[in-house]
Amino acid sequence: MLHKNTDATSGLEKVLADLEQDYRSRNPRSAEQVARAAQVLPGGSTRTVLHFDPFPLVIAHASGSHVTDLDGHEYADFANDFTAGFYGHSDPLITEALRSAIDSGLSFGGLNLHEEKLAREICTRFDSIDRVRFCNSGTEANLIAIQLARQAMGRSKVLAFKGGYHGSVLSFLGGKSMNCGMDNVVLAEFNAVESVEAAAVGILDDLAAIVVEPMMSSGGGILAETGFLQFLREFSTRHGALLIFDEVQTARMGRGGLQEIFGISPDVTTLGKFLGGGASFGAFGGEAAIMDLLDANREGAIPHGGTFNNNILSMAAGHVGYSKVATPGAIEGANAKASELRRRLTEVAQGADLPIQLGGYGTIISIHFQPNEVRRPSEIRTSAKQRKLVHLELLKRQIYASRRGTINLSLATTGDDIDSYVRAFKEISTLHSGFLRNT
Ligand SMILES: Cc1ncc(COP(=O)(O)O)c(C=O)c1O
CATH class of the missing domain: 3.40.640.10 (Type I PLP-dependent aspartate aminotransferase-like (Major domain))
Known part of the structure; x- marks a missing residue:
């Protein structure tokens, strides 16, 4: 049993190392900018929540439901500034x-x-x-x-x-x-x-x-x-x-x-x-x-x-x-869109035999890979490495998301964005269900 766990751990380490290497090679300008900023800002940043390893992306511009980084990749935005971006970009x-x-x-x-x-x-x-x-x-x-x-x-x-x-x-x-x-x-x-x-x-x-x-x-x-x-x-x-x-x-x-x-x-x-x-x-x-x-x-x-x-x-x-x-009607519409996303994510997870809990409410959806309901933070089972795995895989598929694994929809999120997220989530769950399964 110990042997099996060790194999799984080293397997995950290897996948993470490859993903990190791929991330570095796709984002040289962000890497360079973060290093330059680190000369004058601790860690190159002025907001700790934006940090993730190996280095965070530098965003050059944003419009509607998308953000574009310094290396020119355009992402569907599912972080939406940790909920502050509820209006989307430049309404x-x-x-x-x-x-x-x-x-x-x-x-x-x-x-x-x-x-x-x-x-x-x-x-x-x-x-x-x-x-x-x-x-x-x-x-x-x-x-x-x-x-x-x-x-x-x-x-x-x-x-x-x-x-x-x-x-x-x-x-x-x-x-x-x-x-x-x-x-x-x-x-x-x-x-x-x-x-x-x-x-x-x-x-x-x-x-x-x-x-x-x-x-x-x-x-x-x-x-x-x-x-x-x-x-x-x-x-x-x-x-x-x-x-x-x-x-x-x-x-x-x-x-x-x-x-x-x-x-x-x-x-x-x-x-x-x-x-x-x-x-x-x-x-x-x-x-x-x-x-x-x-x-x-x-x-x-x-x-x-x-x-x-x-x-x-x-x-x-x-x-x-x-x-x-953010009229009451618009909020209701966004909540309905989020419910549909929850339904589709649950279906994908079931298809990959991956237990998940979708926390949050309405347009804020927190993904936890576990069969048991989460009533307080000490009951969360998803590890930092599992979060990193999903995050780097999402970025690779041009989904901008937070490392903590929360989806924040905005009023600008489109049906196409949601389709892209579900497609990416399906690929990741199929590819990595073994690494993501917690009991
Ligand atoms: C529930 C809650 N309260 C307070 C804050 C702090 O807000 P601010 O970052 O604008 O100071 C946050 C920020 O994430 C939050 O999520």
Whole structure:
């Protein structure tokens, strides 16, 4: 048995070495550019998630549902900027909004006409949001939402989840992090009521907030169970803590985010990624009683600054994108397209006798090669080498995908793109079912 495993491992090593060699020979200009960038940027990059070995591709341009790298290969984009690219590349309405915003001037240092429109669209679509504030990233949205909860409740502790990701300084994925404020954070297991109860013992009187992704994103596309979210809603109310839903990725899943689909209202919601229409963006919103603590007309208001909070590009592109492109109808259409893709991937895997679990929800699909359902990150069986194998094989077939194995569709993804993905997936599953099978 040991002998057989060793053979399989060395077989996989050999396949990976060949794929890596092939990747290097196809991408000399990306390799050269990454090496040049490494002289001035650590590892040649300024965003760790974009790194993969042997070196990441440098993208020269993008249009519609495709990206083109520096060596001239055009790919169907299934990474879509880790969900931020939900509008596809250069949607015409958003491009027009950006052009006209540029023509009317940038950095006003004053209020502008776009911010109220985007805020109104968000408040209309999310039942739990009476008022919203903008910031510059999902990370910032979560940091501020947590601080707001602490000030609003006069408490200090926060309960979050193992495998959760709320930004690079609020990352509970395990391993090294640049987290801040960990002295006041306790972690529980996702989808496990008893674990939340156990983690909260001894801090209930000081618990300011529970922060949770209704679908764990970086943690592996793991959807929360309805009963679990209902429990968190009831538990936080009972103990006088705020419930924060991080919908930075999941806002795209329904008219008013994933919370509308679950039928559960948090006290505060954090937003980001696609909602800025392709420009830097973050937001947090909730009921008036909490958000109005930031109302500068009030005595003792909590100040919330940020030079670019209402930057013209994010506000204008965000408003047009959310009101005219990611309409409830368009979201429904994209979810239907994703369901069809899920059906086809399942069929392909069954044909190759390859057990898979398709996590995520709607247009975010996380592929796990295993027979058992994934309820929390510790149950994921796919190894880093298996991820690398699939990733390099997809790139070879001109499918741009993330190393972590998540498919993010965009509103621009076409039927032809989906056919290409399914074709590539079928070839890879047939070729490598032995290497990809986990039990
Ligand atoms: C669920 C979730 N929250 C927060 C963030 C952080 O957003 P940003 O990268 O814009 O800071 C991310 C980014 O991946 C995310 O997926």
